[in-house]
Amino acid sequence: MTWSYYLLQGLLIVIVTFSLTRFFKWPLVSFLYLSLLPMLVFYRFDLPLLALALLLGSALYLLLKGSVLQGSVLLRMVPLAALVLLAFYWYRPTLDMQKIADYLQAVNQQRGEHLNYLPQLGRLLHNKTDLIYFLYTNLESYFSPVTLFAHAPYGFLYAYYPLGLLFPWDFLLLLKRRDLNVSAASDKRSLLTGLSAFFILLFPLTLPLRGEFNRLITLALSFFIALYIAGRLSTLPKKFLAALLLLNLGFLIWHYQLLPVYLLPL
Amino acid sequence: MKKSLLLSLALILVVFFTRFAWLTQYPPHLTQDEVAVGYNAYTILKTGRDEWGEKLPLQFRSVGDYKQPILIYSTVPFIALLGLTELAVRLPSAIFSALTVLVFFFLAKDYLFSSRHRRLAWVATFLLAISPWHIFYSRSGHDGYIGLFFSLLHLYFLFRFRSAPKPVTLWGIILSGFLAIASYHSTKLFIPLLDLIFIFLLRRQILEFIRRTNKFKLTVSIILIALLAAFTLSTFVFGISATRAKMTFLIQDFDYARVLLPQLPHFGPEALRRLGLLLSFWFKRYLEYLLPSFYLFDGLGIIMARQPGLGVIYPIEFLFFVIGFFTLFRTKVFRDNRFTTIVLLAWFLLSFLPASLANNSKHAMRSLPAVIPLIIFITIGLHKLPKRPILVALIVLAYLWGIIRFADYYLVHYPVQLSEHRQYPWKQAAQFAIQHADNYDQVVVDPRFGTEGPYTVGVPHYYFLFYSRFNPATYNTDPRRSQNSSDFANFTFRHVNWQVEDHQGKLYVGSPWSLPLKDIPDSQVKFRANFQNRVLGLIVVDGNY
Numbered sequence: 128m129t130w131s132y133y134l135l136q137g138l139l140i141v142i143v144t145f146s147l148t149r150f151f152k153w154p155l156v157s158f159l160y161l162s163l164l165p166m167l168v169f170y171r172f173d174l175p176l177l178a179l180a181l182l183l184g185s186a187l188y189l190l191l192k193g194s195v196l197q198g199s200v201l202l203r204m205v206p207l208a209a210l211v212l213l214a215f216y217w218y219r220p221t222l223d224m225q226k227i228a229d230y231l232q233a234v235n236q237q238r239g240e241h242l243n244y245l246p247q248l249g250r251l252l253h254n255k256t257d258l259i260y261f262l263y264t265n266l267e268s269y270f271s272p273v274t275l276f277a278h279a280p281y282g283f284l285y286a287y288y289p290l291g292l293l294f295p296w297d298f299l300l301l302l303k304r305r306d307l308n309v310s311a312a313s314d315k316r317s318l319l320t321g322l323s324a325f326f327i328l329l330f331p332l333t334l335p336l337r338g339e340f341n342r343l344i345t346l347a348l349s350f351f352i353a354l355y356i357a358g359r360l361s362t363l364p365k366k367f368l369a370a371l372l373l374l375n376l377g378f379l380i381w382h383y384q385l386l387p388v389y390l391l392p393l
Numbered sequence: 394m395k396k397s398l399l400l401s402l403a404l405i406l407v408v409f410f411t412r413f414a415w416l417t418q419y420p421p422h423l424t425q426d427e428v429a430v431g432y433n434a435y436t437i438l439k440t441g442r443d444e445w446g447e448k449l450p451l452q453f454r455s456v457g458d459y460k461q462p463i464l465i466y467s468t469v470p471f472i473a474l475l476g477l478t479e480l481a482v483r484l485p486s487a488i489f490s491a492l493t494v495l496v497f498f499f500l501a502k503d504y505l506f507s508s509r510h511r512r513l514a515w516v517a518t519f520l521l522a523i524s525p526w527h528i529f530y531s532r533s534g535h536d537g538y539i540g541l542f543f544s545l546l547h548l549y550f551l552f553r554f555r556s557a558p559k560p561v562t563l564w565g566i567i568l569s570g571f572l573a574i575a576s577y578h579s580t581k582l583f584i585p586l587l588d589l590i591f592i593f594l595l596r597r598q599i600l601e602f603i604r605r606t607n608k609f610k611l612t613v614s615i616i617l618i619a620l621l622a623a624f625t626l627s628t629f630v631f632g633i634s635a636t637r638a639k640m641t642f643l644i645q646d647f648d649y650a651r652v653l654l655p656q657l658p659h660f661g662p663e664a665l666r667r668l669g670l671l672l673s674f675w676f677k678r679y680l681e682y683l684l685p686s687f688y689l690f691d692g693l694g695i696i697m698a699r700q701p702g703l704g705v706i707y708p709i710e711f712l713f714f715v716i717g718f719f720t721l722f723r724t725k726v727f728r729d730n731r732f733t734t735i736v737l738l739a740w741f742l743l744s745f746l747p748a749s750l751a752n753n754s755k756h757a758m759r760s761l762p763a764v765i766p767l768i769i770f771i772t773i774g775l776h777k778l779p780k781r782p783i784l785v786a787l788i789v790l791a792y793l794w795g796i797i798r799f800a801d802y803y804l805v806h807y808p809v810q811l812s813e814h815r816q817y818p819w820k821q822a823a824q825f826a827i828q829h830a831d832n833y834d835q836v837v838v839d840p841r842f843g844t845e846g847p848y849t850v851g852v853p854h855y856y857f858l859f860y861s862r863f864n865p866a867t868y869n870t871d872p873r874r875s876q877n878s879s880d881f882a883n884f885t886f887r888h889v890n891w892q893v894e895d896h897q898g899k900l901y902v903g904s905p906w907s908l909p910l911k912d913i914p915d916s917q918v919k920f921r922a923n924f925q926n927r928v929l930g931l932i933v934v935d936g937n938y
Contacts, residue, residue, distance in 0.1 A: 256701060256708075256798070257701040260690045260701035261701070263685070263686065263689070263690065264686060264690070267684060267685070267686055271684055271685075272680050272683055272684065273677055273680045273681055273684060276676070276680060277673070277676045277677035277680050278677045287648050287652045287653050288653070289653075289670070289673035289674045289676070289677045290673065295673070295676050381669055384658070384666075385657065385658060385666065385669070385670065
């Protein structure tokens, strides 16, 4: 069972990443980078979820890059939104409003113990921001610089293990000022607009939700970011690039030695 | 001129109101660190020695955490003037906090913003004056503010040196750097790293300065600097001064030491495995300081963990921070855009380094130096916005809302929810016990207390020493001190096992966890001290029954 799972997961990753390489200047480099991402090497997902996440992440990248479909950014978002809705229907996420209500009640009860507590003022000052806090921390627990580069979300791996979805140094490539070699200025603008639209469309959806659907979105966005980084790799000098790939490999081997103890069972 | 005068007056009022008004009432009750600092300053004043009998120490042993000396010595004149009072203990930190605002203004006006954008110096200073991050601990007698003050002064002299390299400025740099390192633990790492960046950026000016300085003076200066550096390293960085760093270093973190390490597989060299894991763990801790939640919801530590609280800035400022940060390299508001941008960015990123190497996540006090570049980024973000009246009105409203929220949390919720954390009832219990101590052979104090169980172990002897103003000459020469005991006069500090105690002739101070109310007649409970959330915290029991 385990071996067949690994084999299928490996095949899926190789097929998806290999098929994407033609969109990059240096196919081999991007293939090596993408197929060896920590989130694809170490984390275990249901295969349909993984497949859908990779598809979603790739589709987002290709659609926003303008390589597949022409037309306005919003028009390109339509098939993407359809995919998301399909995933939403498929994974049936739990709406956590009851939990939020219980949570707010507990917080208020605790505050209510204070002598000077004024319920009206309290309600005005606290409840709205407390609600935002709850929604936001839910989002941050799934998707943030920490989950991307240092500590994957709960449920992806052993809760305390400090390993992100991408490589820790990948953020340097995100900050790098030279942009994608494939993108002209207008493409860059459409990429940013599209990404913003995607975030605006998806994140309100994931805020009050928990479960597989959020994991799917996290994985898809992380893969999208990985593709964006893969595009930037071609802007690096060749020697530096070779060193980076070796570093990535060393990082994986290193964690491979440490990780088995922490791995969640399949 | 008239405008500047009015602005200065307004700024002074804001600083006075936020740092000094009702200083002893808000936050209520001194923490154990504050009473420890106060009593040590009192012993220095009266005997010239600390509580352990050490003559004018440069590291205060206190409860074994080796406190930094500047705050304690700064408190001495206030205790001489005002006596051993709560106000005397809190004033130095508040004054340093106010002085930080002043130095910040001159730094921003003279060296950061260009003359065309001088008004931004005023904006930034006002933002610092009302910054929740800068106000919060400044009213609690904390040495982090002294560290920040000297760090900022250090930065001021560095900028001054760049603009006019003179020997007197160089000595300003050295002295302020030395005092910053001697003031607080985080600055021991932060200041040298910042200096290295400055040395790199100013390498040409430094070489030029060395070239045109008199060789004899230069040699003497280098020898003096080397001696001061050796003294600083041996006194404030290594040896016993490293005790606190060892106590709070990342390897002591619960998640790392208790959860991750025990599960590390036995493969390969252990030191290497630990190092690798530690690096990954540190990186996670560092990135946590860059999360929006630190700035918006939970950075300030004003409320219990995992509860909606306050970030280190006002919510509206987050928007300006993001705009300011991402347009930093393109901004044209500084005197020297490239140099200032690099310095601010380095200052910001380095501020989180000492804090991320310590054992708590998102620690606002340890990362306090970041408040300075953060305020500059916010100012730039504000500057980028279009100056439309409706927008200005909305921003002012958003600030007002933020200030009301901060006041609500700081004045109402913080004292209640962190009552146990601030050892709230010890003052009241100590004052009662001190009044009645003469009627008993012994006063026994159990340091364990807490709302949910006896999980907090305090150092209550400081409250008893502080509020009784116990003669330091008697205390630091008491033979019991040589056995590491905190006992004095007829006060004994130890765990109490009520069932096996001989109660006769004793007055007991402790939590209901140690002094079980079901076993004690109600008439014997002489005093009850609640936490601010009205949960019973401590009781005083007459053992004569």
